[in-house]
Amino acid sequence: MKLPDIKEPEFKAPAHHVGVTSRVGTWLGIAFGLCFVTGLISHGVQHDWPWPTRPVNLYRITQGVHVISGVASIPLLLAKLWSVYPKLFERPLVKSVPHALERGSIFVLLGASFFELVTGLFNAAQNYPWSFYFPTAHYAVAWIAIGSMLVHIAVKIPVVRRTLEPRSEERTVLSRRAFLRTTALTTGVAVVATAGVTVPWLRKVSVLAWRSGSTLPVNRTAKAANVVVPANWRLKAGDRSFSLAELRAMPQTTVELPIACVEGWSQNATWTGVRVRDLVSGGDVRVESLERDGLYRATTLPEAFAQDPLTLLALELDGEELSPDHGFPCRLIAPNRPGVLQTKWVTSLEVTA
Ligand SMILES: Nc1nc2c(c(=O)[nH]1)N[C@H]1C(S)=C(S)[C@@H](COP(=O)(O)O)O[C@H]1N2
C-alpha cells in the first residue's frame, strides 16, 4: 500500500499572490514613511528643533498627514498580513542564517507597527489605557518600526521589482485587482471617517471625528487642571505687571489661528488680545501658567515666535471673553505651533535669553 504524500497547504487565492503583496506593501510603505516623517517633525517641534513661524498652518498640515497616514496604515497592514499569512506555513521554518534574520526582523516590524498604530489610535481617541508616557514610547518604537521596515524593504526590493512589472496572466489578474480595489476602498473609508478631525470640509462625513464641531474642543478643563484664578490676579511680564483691565485697555489685535493638537484634531478660531512683543522685549520668552504641576503648565517661546505680530496673549475667543476651560484670564496663541505649546491660564512672561 502506498502512503499518501504529506503536502504543504496550498494557497492559491488571488489575495495571496506575490503581486498583491507587493502592491499593498508599497502603499503601506508610503503611508508608514509619511507617518514617520511627520511624527519626527512633531517630536522636533516639541523639543526645540528649529521651526519656522510661517506658514501659520504648516504644523496643522504635518499633524493632519500624520493622523491620516496612520489611519490609512491600519487597513493596509491588515490586508498585507492577510496576503502573506500563508508564508507562516512554509517549511522548513529556517532555511539559512540570513533567512532566519529576515524572518526575525519581520516579527519585530509587526510588533512595532501594531504598537504604533494601536497607541496612536487610542491617543487620537484621548484614551490612555496604559501606564507608560505616550509620547516617549510612541517615539522610541517608531524608530524600531522604521528601522525594521527599511531592512524588510531592502530584502524585498528585488521581489517587488519583479512582480510590479506588467505581465500577462489574465485569468487571476482580475480577481487580484478586486482584492486591491477592496483594500483601497477600505483604506479610503477609514480615512474619510476620521480625516474630519483635521480637514474642515470633511467634518460632515467623518463619523468618527466626534471631537470636532463648530466650537473649539477643550483639551484639559480648568477643573481638571485645578486652576483657580485669584481675585487679585495680575500678569507678570518681566519687571512689569498688568491687571486684566489694563491688558484690555492696551492695543488689541485679532488673528485667525488654529489649535493643532498632537492628539490629532485641529481647528481654527478667532483670537483677540495683546501682542506678546508689546508685553516683553526681545529674546526667548518663558510662559508660565497658573496650573501647578501639569506637564503642559509652561513653555518657552523662541524669540522669532515671541516677536511675531501674530503671537498674542489672547483675552477673547471668537469675540467673547475666554471661558475658564479655554484659558481665562489669558492664554498664549502663536502661529505654527502644536496645541500643546499654546499655554492656557497664563500668569507670567519672562525673557530668558
Ligand atoms: N496650562 C495648560 N495649557 C494647555 C494645556 C494644559 O494641559 N495646561 N493643554 C494644551 C493642549 S495639549 C492643547 S491641544 C491646547 C488646547 O486648547 P483648548 O482646550 O483651548 O482647545 O491647550 C494647551 N494648553
Ligand SMILES: [Mo]
Ligand atoms: Mo493637545
